[in-house]
Amino acid sequence: MDNIFGLALIALGLIVAFNLLLTLALIKKTSILPNPTTPSNSPLPVGSAAPTFLAETTDGGAYSLSDFVGRKLILVFVSPTCNPCLMKMPELIRLRSSLLKKNISLVITSIASMEQTRQLIHQFEIDFPILIAPRGENSLVENYAVYATPTFCSISEDGKIEGGGELNSEWTTLVSALE
Template sequence: MKFLKLLSFIISFIYFGTLQAQDFKFIPKEQRLLTDEEVKTMEIVVTPDILLFNETGETLPMSQVQLMTNSNYKPLFYVGKNERIKSIVFKCLKPVNNTIQKNPEAEFIKGEKALDFIATDLNSNRFKLSDLKGQVVVLNFWFTKCGPCIKEMPELNNLAEDFKNKKVKFLAITFNSKEVVKQFLQDTTFDFDIAPNANDVITMYGVQSYPTSIVVDKNGNIVTKEVGYRTNIKSVLTKAIDAAL
């Protein structure tokens, strides 16, 4: 009887530990956590469409894939229905300084000019950022396989609706091809003007974390830069737009 109780305790402990390891609300339910044994027997290939997270759900730039070789972190691999890796969560194994550090990508100097660029939208219309002077411009950097990007789209759509009669231009910048974006829009609504194949703009702005939103005032100055998924993205951007109008 004592043995059975001990066995039951061990099973419960292992089961609870497994739940804890997968208890990340920002990971889609259809994704499952690979076991350590599965990781040992498979080839790990990190491609640009894989999302990187810390334990709080903050998206990390692809450059942080280097944490896989850092003994202070354990990468947790999540796969989709096709058994391909979709997300990696870097779990910290040692206590760290709890001081909140702002993502350096979100830093900008007050009065900093937004870099000028030319892009083409899905309807083959070309536009130049500097030609939009006199309007507030909202740039959203995203891609079709970015879970956090898709999660905030309903809020961004509501934002665009609120300002449809104001001098505000909403531009979505992605590296995805025109064909891939059009296929994506068959099932998902995104009410921004979308510029596909915009790798040059992404590189120019140094964007590595998705989604990233930037608000540019009527004079072409950056007034807000938000990096990573935010549940209150609409209210944050609304405040910035209202101040810039």
């Protein structure tokens, strides 16, 4: 009886060890490792073609990616209900003005409704158009993999993704390089 119990205990130990090894191998295989061509928080691969878009503006116009060919474009995605977005608005307004002088377009893109975005414009006395791309109504948000706000996507003069992500240290580095 002791022999059977001992063998069962050894078999159970081997099964547990084998299960642990399989689990570790699965974790290693499914881990998302950073792609050296993509910044750690960039939703789109660096060097890939920027997705085309068409979005209405708050002043009744519309813009597409082709309107920015030959200029660096920085799309900044915000929501009027996002507190970090509201805190960044004064910086974005100031930065947009200084970048225009360098032929760089910083385009604030709201993922909210026209009405909510107009309230944002009124709150910050914004005197330039903002793109409207409500989630679920305009493919721009999905095509640019906007997972949170505020986030940004930097696009080169020839329409290639240069980077993107949240407005954190990577954003600060980009802004410092452009100013």
